[in-house]
Amino acid sequence: MDGSGERSLPEPDSQGSAAGDDIEIVVNVGGVRQVLYGDLLSQYPETRLAELINCLAGGYDTIFSLCDDYDPGKREFYFDRDPDAFKCVIEVYYFGEVHMKKGICPICFKNEMDFWKVDLKFLDDCCKSHLSEKREELEEIARRVQLILDDLGVDAAEGRWRRCQKCVWKFLEKPESSCPARVVAVLSFLLILVSSVVMCMGTIPELQVLDAEGNRVEHPTLENVETACIGWFTLEYLLRLFSSPNKLHFALSFMNIVDVLAILPFYVSLTLTHLGARMMELTNVQQAVQALRIMRIARIFKRARHSSGLQTLTYALKRSFKELGLLLMYLAVGIFVFSALGYTMEQSHPETLFKSIPQSFWWAIITMTTVGYGDIYPKTTLGKLNAAISFLCGVIAIALPIHPIINNFVRYYNKQRVLETAAKHELELMELNSSSGGEGKTGGSRSDLDNLPPEPAGKEAPSCSSRLKLSHSDTFIPLLTEEKHHRTRLQSCK
Secondary structure (H helix, E strand, C coil), rough: CCCCCCCCCCCCCCCHHHHHHCEEEEEEEEEEEEEEEEHHCCCCCCCHHHHHCCHHHHHHHHHCCCCCCEEECCEEEEEEECCCHHHHHHHHHHHHHHHCCCCCHHHHHHHHHHHHCCHHHHHHHHHHHHHHHHHHHHHHHHHHHHHHHHHHCCCCCCCHHHHHHHHHHHHHHCCHHHHHHHHHHHHHHHHHHHHHHHHHCCCHHHEEEECCCCCCEEHHHHHHHHHHHHHHHHHHHHHHHHHCHHHHHHHCHHHHHHHHHHHHHHHHHHHCCCCCCCHCCHHHHHHHHHHHHHHHHHHHHHHHHCHHHHHHHHHHHCCHHHHHHHHHHHHHHHHHHHHHHHHHHHCCCCCCCCHHHHHHHHHHHHHHCCCCCCCCCCCCCCHHHHHHHHHHHHHHHHHCCCCHHHHHHHHHHHHHHHHHHHHHHHHHHHHHHHHCCCCCCCCCHHHHHHHCCCCCCCCCCCCCCCCCCCEEECCCCCCCCCCCCCCCCCCCCC
């Protein structure tokens, strides 16, 4: 022991391995001073801290390959790393596993573990799930940025036809790319609405006309509007098909199949109408084709890829299959029980409306879902009591799974907004870096952090657990000033 009350790091000798167990390793991580012991670190010899035990024998080259700075007088190793993450990493030496502290970015924590050469297998499973989720977010951000860059970039090696094809695809598939593309997207959406309205108006008897045989048919004006809409839909589909980068994937896409089903009945009906008097006997076929025209309403869902709200709703339903399954199970059990009870209790009434248990299913469904059409209702006292209980049970069964579904919706919606903002910030940062000319002067570079002046006084950092008696720590001068005591965008997770 010297005057400071601390054991100094002994010089390496011929008994280096034997003396290594008694060595004290003094490290200063981000301004927090920590004393560790060789017998503790030697449990994991492949880690960076364990390599510090015998690094003095290799000279300054070996020392500075492991740390950022070294004070020979204090025998102290300096690391410009996150002290909070370091306190989580050293848990592997005491407990054999690492738990990530709440509030630390999972990607940054993984980088810290890689720096200290601690394998990810020591990370607890609950923390690995957060890391996987953050990786997926970063991959989604990278995908969105790449899509934007692909839209902005022009390859000079591409031929004229290929460039024209990409322009047409971008014009029809990405309304946000330009003002004319947005106008075309709005026009297409309005024509979808017009086509749907015309289809509905064509069924109103007052707007129908009589043909030569005295049958009611659609008004010619409505037919002309429908023909114009179908012509636009056909032209749009063919242009998108010819400009598609992957035509097979385009043709097999669900929404594009819906587009075909919305257009095809018109041409099938037109063909059947003009094939001659012999084919006019296929009235039933024409009625079936007319019924297929309802498929054009499904084209409205094509706008889902440009609407974050519809995408969020779809994702929330996909992630809530378990809750929806519980809801259906509760309702199915309740419907079976209360319909059977209702049928039994109503048999004593001479004018009962419950003819059978399967017929009672309809009454149980509209009662438990609080619809109550009134076409079937109980007339006995016990039947009314059964109806009241089924009503209350239905409300409870429906209300229980709703909260998780809403949570999934809100969580995914907020996540999509964060990802969109992060992708825009990433593009802004790339533009800023490119405009700086590669001089390394962008905010958030590593050199800027190294040149920051020290702060005169820092706040006390939390020490390790009191029961970890093999080490002790105190607070040192922080490396960052008060004005810049934060991680920059390049160092933090998007």
